[in-house]
Amino acid sequence: MARFAIWLACVLALLASSMSSAALVEHTFKVIICSIGHISRCNIILHFNRHGILQLLTAWADGPAFATQCPIRPGQRYTYRFNVTGQEGTLWWHAHVGWLRATVYGALFIQPKHGRSAYPFPKPHKEIPILLGEWWNASVVDVENEGLAVGQAPNISNAYTINGKPGDLYPCSENDMYKIKVERGKTYLLRIINAALNNQLFFKIANHTMTVVAIDAAYTDHYETDVVVTAPGQTVDVLIKADQPVGSYYMAAHPYISTPPESVFPFDNTTTRGVFAYEGAKSQNPVMPTLPDFLDTPTAHKFYTNLTGLAGGPHWVPVPLQVDEHMFVTFGLNVERCPENATCLGPLEGRFSASMNNESFVLPNNTSMLEAFYYGVSGVYTTDFPDNPPLVFDYTNMSINVDDSLIYAPKSTKVKKLKFNATVEMVLQNTAFLTVESHPIHVHGFNFHVLAQGFGNYDATNDSKKFNLVNPQMRNTIAVPTGGWAVIRFQANNPGIWLVHCHLDVHLPVGMSMAFEVENGPNPSSTLPPPPSDLPKCY
Ligand SMILES: *[C@@H]1O[C@H](CO)[C@@H](O)[C@H](O)[C@H]1NC(C)=O
Ligand SMILES: *[C@@H]1O[C@H](CO)[C@@H](O)[C@H](O)[C@H]1NC(C)=O
Ligand SMILES: *[C@@H]1O[C@H](CO)[C@@H](O)[C@H](O)[C@H]1NC(C)=O
Ligand SMILES: *[C@@H]1O[C@H](CO)[C@@H](O)[C@H](O)[C@H]1NC(C)=O
Ligand SMILES: *[C@@H]1O[C@H](CO)[C@@H](O)[C@H](O)[C@H]1NC(C)=O
Ligand SMILES: *[C@@H]1O[C@H](CO)[C@@H](O)[C@H](O)[C@H]1NC(C)=O
Ligand SMILES: *[C@@H]1O[C@H](CO)[C@@H](O)[C@H](O)[C@H]1NC(C)=O
Ligand SMILES: *[C@@H]1O[C@H](CO)[C@@H](O)[C@H](O)[C@H]1NC(C)=O
Ligand SMILES: *[C@@H]1O[C@H](CO)[C@@H](O)[C@H](O)[C@H]1NC(C)=O
Ligand SMILES: *[C@@H]1O[C@H](CO)[C@@H](O)[C@H](O)[C@H]1NC(C)=O
Ligand SMILES: *[C@@H]1O[C@H](CO)[C@@H](O)[C@H](O)[C@H]1NC(C)=O
Ligand SMILES: *[C@@H]1O[C@H](CO)[C@@H](O)[C@H](O)[C@H]1NC(C)=O
Ligand SMILES: [Cu+2]
Secondary structure (H helix, E strand, O other): OOOOOOOOOOEOOOOOOEOOEEEEOOOEEEEEEEEOOOOHHHOEOEEOOOOOOOOOOOHHHOOOEOOOEOOEOOOOEEEEEEEOOOOOEEEEEEEOOOOHHHOEEEEEEEOOOOOHHHOOOOOOOEEEEEEEEEEOOOOHHHHHHHHHHHOOOOOOOOEEEEOOEOOOOOOOOOOOOOEEEEOOOOEEEEEEEEOOOOOEEEEEEOOOOEEEEEEOOEEEEEEEEOOEEEOOOOEEEEEEEOOOOOOEEEEEEEEEOOOOHHHOOOOOOOOEEEEEEEOOOOOOOOEOOOOOOOOOHHHHHHHHHHOOEOOOOOOOOOOOOOOOEEEEEEEEEEEEOOOOOOOOOOHHHOEEEEEEOOEEEOOOOOOOHHHHHHHOOOOOOEOEOOOOOOOOOOOOOHHHOOOOOOOEOOEEOEEEEEOOOOEEEEEEEEOOOOOOOOOEEEEOOOOEEEEEEEEOOOOHHHHHHHOOOOOOOEEOEEEOOOOEEEEEEEEOOOOEEEEEEEOOOOOOOOOOEEEEEEOOOOOHHHOOOOOOOOOOOOO
16 A cells, blocks of 8 residues: 555664654555564654644554553554545654653655645755754653652753754764755755754754745745744744855754743753755855844744744645634643652652643553543543633732642543534643743644634633634644643544643653543544554553
């Protein structure tokens, strides 16, 4: 069936960045993953949905551990079978167990069915992946477990990378930098992917502007900018014209930190860079771009909110106007009380936690939620995820930072049940427990329209007047403004279990997640097929 091949290494290394990229057109896609790790912590889960393959009727190929499948154990293999329909642009794949995606990820390019001339922009001379990564000089499994064991923030990373290379600002890689060779006068398509675990990133190329043409595999109106901001999980496609004097120019990335100055946690403040070099350039010192300050929220906000969708373009989906399910979902950090006799080094003598609508999400550990859904097994999750927060309070007022009566969220595995094809509108509202922060909220299985975004508490009366129902951006991951809100809307036309979670790996395991259970529709073409025979067993 597969018309093209993709290679995916059986994954061993926990440290080296592993990368692959593949060009695909809309067609059946088959990926075989085998795990040859020899220690049990090497459970590998590929989560293909990542930058949002829609997985229509193939929820079994989505990937997140204990949500749609059990992990692929050492020695096992599993073939992910799915079609790519209704999407063009850049997505990616990554492991979805613990922090393993730090090293197990790669790019997916989806090209128009009728070839590259069908792009809604002039055909670029070349297409170049830019995978921005994050690197620890340690086993990321150890780093994660060390943090979780005592409920404190895990160690920060040691480097960022561009296509696996940190660049010459780090002592380990002075002479080993990612380099793009360009011809003066030609235009290139950069497919930028934020594959970092815990950081939003600013990305710039000295002396050049970029034109955004797509985000998260959905075309946008052309938007010219000298800086790109991406949150983990997101992708941005930009055209860049080599129109400057023949020479060498650095491209560079460093984090965007969204917390207020007084509550900045320790973060990796290093800068990765590579070179954008013109043919014929004499060897010389490349020009360095001036990146925005780490705390430059206005620049990030401008980029994130100025983008609009290419209404009427390829695969454009009009905004559904009739809403069946209105949800208001608060999300942010919390504290978990220290269990008896345990060691806790987190805030308030407890442990870091996180929640959505005051439910701190816990995945099952002995079966997948999707199998429970398919076979009707009860006791794995409940369907009472609330449509609204249990309490109304001043969500983004910093005076609630450590409010003892509000900050402890119970642990649960609750989903919101949706009728097939229901239209859902979610107000995503950040809270100020511990601090306010921009969290990249990722919805599996669906692209959503972003109707409006803002700072402070969402005001239903006034803010709903700002909805863009004409050409809003379509995404699968939204970096909700720090101490603010975003309103998203999507149609639940795909049966299965779909996680909604923060894409920062420091927040996902402590509970910043929920899930949708989308019921089957009326006929076979709207019914989840049985699990593939090679779906990994849980034991
Ligand atoms: C992909 O699409 C083809 C043609 O519609 C269909 O026969 C096949 O079952 C689909 N594959 C999957 C995995 O859904
Ligand atoms: C990584 O850490 C080891 C010590 O654990 C140190 O010897 C080495 O220099 C470090 N490498 C880098 C690139 O930081
Ligand atoms: C985390 O950092 C501390 C302090 O630098 C170090 O002692 C510890 O070994 C690190 N943990 C891991 C898992 O690398
Ligand atoms: C890059 O831009 C800077 C600032 O505008 C300018 O001073 C410099 O000459 C430019 N360098 C090149 C090689 O064009
Ligand atoms: C990065 O953080 C370290 C440790 O806090 C500090 O010494 C250094 O000046 C910072 N560097 C930058 C570029 O902010
Ligand atoms: C772009 O962002 C700026 C700064 O946030 C804002 O003033 C402006 O209204 C935005 N324009 C659009 C078209 O969203
Ligand atoms: C906590 O430690 C005390 C003293 O060792 C012991 O009696 C008690 O059973 C422990 N509680 C739990 C829940 O382990
Ligand atoms: C599995 O989950 C159950 C229910 O949350 C919990 O009680 C148990 O400790 C977990 N087991 C492991 C090995 O994590
Ligand atoms: C899985 O764990 C849940 C919660 O601890 C328990 O109710 C259920 O019986 C377990 N299922 C299996 C198959 O062990
Ligand atoms: C935040 O809450 C405090 C305490 O309730 C209140 O005094 C203050 O006015 C609030 N701030 C804003 C901006 O509403
Ligand atoms: C969350 O739930 C806990 C336990 O029911 C409660 O004490 C707390 O006030 C709730 N917090 C919020 C913000 O709803
Ligand atoms: C889902 O609902 C839309 C209208 O909102 C309708 O156009 C579409 O046909 C429905 N899809 C299915 C598969 O029923
Ligand atoms: Cu988060």
